[in-house]
Amino acid sequence: MIRLVGVGKTYEDGTVAVQELDLDVQRGELVVLVGPSGCGKSTTLKMINRLIEPTSGQIFIDGQDVTQADPVQLRRGIGYVIQQIGLFPHQKVIRNVMTVPLLYGESTATARERARELLDLVGLDAATYGDRYPHQLSGGQRQRVGVARALAANPPVLLMDEPFGAVDPVVRIRLQDEFLKIQRELGKSVVLVTHDIDEAVRMGDRVAVFETGGRLAQFGTPAQLLAHPADEYVEDFVGATRGLRRLTVTPIDPEHLEPLDGVSTGDLGSAIDVDATLEEALAAMLRDDKPLVGVRSGAQFVGVLTPAGIHRQLRASLK
Numbered sequence: 001m002i003r004l005v006g007v008g009k010t011y012e013d014g015t016v017a018v019q020e021l022d023l024d025v026q027r028g029e030l031v032v033l034v035g036p037s038g039c040g041k042s043t044t045l046k047m048i049n050r051l052i053e054p055t056s057g058q059i060f061i062d063g064q065d066v067t068q069a070d071p072v073q074l075r076r077g078i079g080y081v082i083q084q085i086g087l088f089p090h091q092k093v094i095r096n097v098m099t100v101p102l103l104y105g106e107s108t109a110t111a112r113e114r115a116r117e118l119l120d121l122v123g124l125d126a127a128t129y130g131d132r133y134p135h136q137l138s139g140g141q142r143q144r145v146g147v148a149r150a151l152a153a154n155p156p157v158l159l160m161d162e163p164f165g166a167v168d169p170v171v172r173i174r175l176q177d178e179f180l181k182i183q184r185e186l187g188k189s190v191v192l193v194t195h196d197i198d199e200a201v202r203m204g205d206r207v208a209v210f211e212t213g214g215r216l217a218q219f220g221t222p223a224q225l226l227a228h229p230a231d232e233y234v235e236d237f238v239g240a241t242r243g244l245r246r247l248t249v250t251p252i253d254p255e256h257l258e259p260l261d262g263v264s265t266g267d268l269g270s271a272i273d274v275d276a277t278l279e280e281a282l283a284a285m286l287r288d289d290k291p292l293v294g295v296r297s298g299a300q301f302v303g304v305l306t307p308a309g310i311h312r313q314l315r316a317s318l319k
């Protein structure tokens, strides 16, 4: 869907922001660019919608070279969400979201209907919030309006620059979860920039770890990065607690569960779903203060997990 081939950007003052970057984003995939401040993440994002022109290389969207595309036409097919969302302060929320459909020549009634649907989609009741002005919303609510507006054109591609940056950690996780749900429903191809490795690992189908100077240090699934950091830099960046993070990204493998036979009912706390992650399994054991946790598929018990079993599953997932 999106392909960067040998893309580089050197600013006029000689700053090398991005070097020789090769990157691809499949249709419906969410790719996260992560790295320390100034490593070239935003520059990369803005080259995709041509807010910044690359100094070398090529960028293709759906096989079309973006440098050959009309920038205005190009940006209409690409939603763009930034941290300072840039809502129009003197327009009501509903009007802010309607801007895009109106731009596309929809009637006011259709645009209003579409804006209502989108606000609902991002979890804002249009009747309650539609008639407010942006300053009458919380940071998290404003962020949602930004996402609704970016989705309004129904673009196949969405670029997001620190979209959840301005909100507190609890709201941030909720927004991340909600966005992942929307993303799965709508199947957009998304490139998301963050400096937060936890956000990267939670959200990315694949994660690109950047190093200062615009070098791509590693590109892979969260599980690959955490289990096999390519070099010391990535190892350091994913952190000493990467073992814990691996629990978050490793799903339960039903093949490696232990049988339920012989387990005393006293040892069994609540059961978790077979679609859960190892982190959720361990969390259930700790919460219930039990040495194991039951795993079910629908109403059916399929086995149990113990801490040793979690360790075995983590090891098996490396293979």
Ligand SMILES: Nc1ncnc2c1ncn2[C@@H]1O[C@H](COP(=O)(O)OP(=O)(O)OP(=O)(O)O)[C@@H](O)[C@H]1O
Residues within 6 Å of the ligand: 011, 012, 013, 015, 016, 017, 035, 036, 037, 038, 039, 040, 041, 042, 043, 044, 195
């Ligand atoms: N217009 C410009 N002229 C010169 N240098 C620039 C310009 N814009 C950005 N840079 C430099 O390019 C490098 C990459 O910047 P970029 O904004 O892409 O980084 P980033 O990884 O998104 O950082 P942050 O997480 O802090 O936003 C930085 O060293 C920055 O100072």
